[in-house]
Amino acid sequence: MTSYTDKGMKPENGRFLAFDHVTFWVSNAKQAASYYVTRFGFQPLAYRGLETGSRQTASYVVRMNKIIFVFQAQYEPEETTFNKEIAIHGDFVKDVAFEVENLDYIVSYAKKQGAVIIQDIWEERDEFGVVRMAKLKTYGDNTHTLIDRSKYRGSFLPGYMSLKTDPIHQYLPKVEINFIDHVVGNMPDNKMEEAASWYERCLQFHRFWSVDDKQVCTEYSALRSIVMANWEETVKMPINEPAPGKKKSQVQEYVEYHGGAGVQHIAINTEDIITTIENLRSRGVEFLSIPAKYYTMIREQLKHSKVKVAESIDTLERLNILIDYDDNGYLLQIFTKNTQDRPTLFLEVIQRRNHNGFGAGNFKTLFESIELEQEKRGNL
Structure with a gap:
């Protein structure tokens, strides 16, 4: 495992502030949004569709604190990029949007570095002000929207109407999750370095952390990973690729079912x-199971560690929460099962206590748990 201390030159202009929102392209936006509301505890936030003058697409926006997910579907049956990509990938994350300062500089810099600009700077306005945006191509069929909302005070974006609170929440336990910690991309073999270099070259991100296949492997499969981050390290984009193993790794399974990066x-x-996990479980969210031997091993290791985990290990074991630590702190993490039919997208819930890693100590156990699920699917 490598943590990088050299962030390179500080960008002289333009800042990435945070993740703004994540847009999913789906075949049925209304139902997909409802799943995240009922299961994960998001609140309906905004809607754009026929009733607001959007003739091509319907979009449902849900929010939990600073996390905003947008589910977008196409109305019309004809073959468009939207329908082609849904046919290839199934429901998938299409766009990861960043809130930025000095949009003009960031876009002009990215252009000079050869970034593909899907849509150059445009603005949208309503009674709450004006938002400026641009869209760049990244790996696979994915894009990044860069958003300057410094002159906007509406709840989401112009063109959307507000939605009422969902009445189901009065019957279900409340979930408190605060912000997006990181968003992970899977690449085909030998494409990780190319993707990581794009973030360095075009967005002036730096390498924050990495692991190779000697550090992350089981008897059957392995991966390599590099985490890219902005200067302030408020936006982190890990990038994985499969490494050769005896059997098919979960990253390779992803690439095959998703149809690429x-x-x-x-x-x-x-x-x-x-x-959070007790409440998500009682709302019906399904998580990966962790073998009991993992907790036996962790209890033993923690006896010799400087770090004291405040939470009960018995409780963590009951809930299948993983622990990773170093001399300064620890993190707790857990992974849902896939949130759709294809074995592609899932969510991770993470709690950090003075620990900025990504659970390298848990990768082996996590892989073994995913391999059990792969075996059930006949894909190992």
Whole structure:
């Protein structure tokens, strides 16, 4: 595992502030949004569709604290890029949007570095102000929308109408998850370096952390991973690729079912993972199972560690939450099963206590748990 201390030159202009929102392209936006509302505890936020003058697409927006997901579907049956990509990938994350400062500089810099601009700077306005945006191509069929909302005070974006709170929440336990921690992309073999270099070259991101296949492997499969981050390290984009193994790794399974590179999971950050997972489980969210031997091993290791985990290991074991730590702190993390039919996208819930890693100590156990699921699917 490598943590990088050299961030390179500080960008002289233009800042990436945070993840703004994530847009999913789906075949039925209304039902997809409802799943995240009922299961994960998001609140309906906004809608754009026929009633608001959008003739081509319907979009449902849901929010939990600073996390915003947009589910977009196409109305018309004719063959468009939208329908072609849905046919290839199934429901998938199409766009990861970043809130930025000095949009003009960031776009002009990316252009000079050869970035493909899908849509150059445009603005949208309503009674709440004006938003400026641009869209760049990244790996696979994915894009990044860069958003300057400094002159906008509406709840989401112009062109959307507000939605009412969903009444189901009064019957279900509340979920408190605060923000997007990181968004992970899976690449085909030997494409990770190319994707990582794009973030360095075009967005002035730096290498934050990495692992190779000697550090992350089981008897059957392995991966390599590089985490790219902005200067302030508020936006982190891990990039994985499969490494050769005896059997098919989960990254290779993803690439085959997704039809190429794409977003594999979204990690969302909570301050209290135990309450969060208990409440998500009672709402019917399904998580990976972790073998009991993992907790036997962790109990033994923690006896010799400087770090004291505040949470009960018995509770973490009951909930299947993983622990990773170093001399300074620890993180707790857990992974959902796939959130759709294809074995592609899932979510991670993470709690950090002075630990900025990505659970390298858990990768082997996580892989073994995913391999059990792969075996059930006949894909190992």
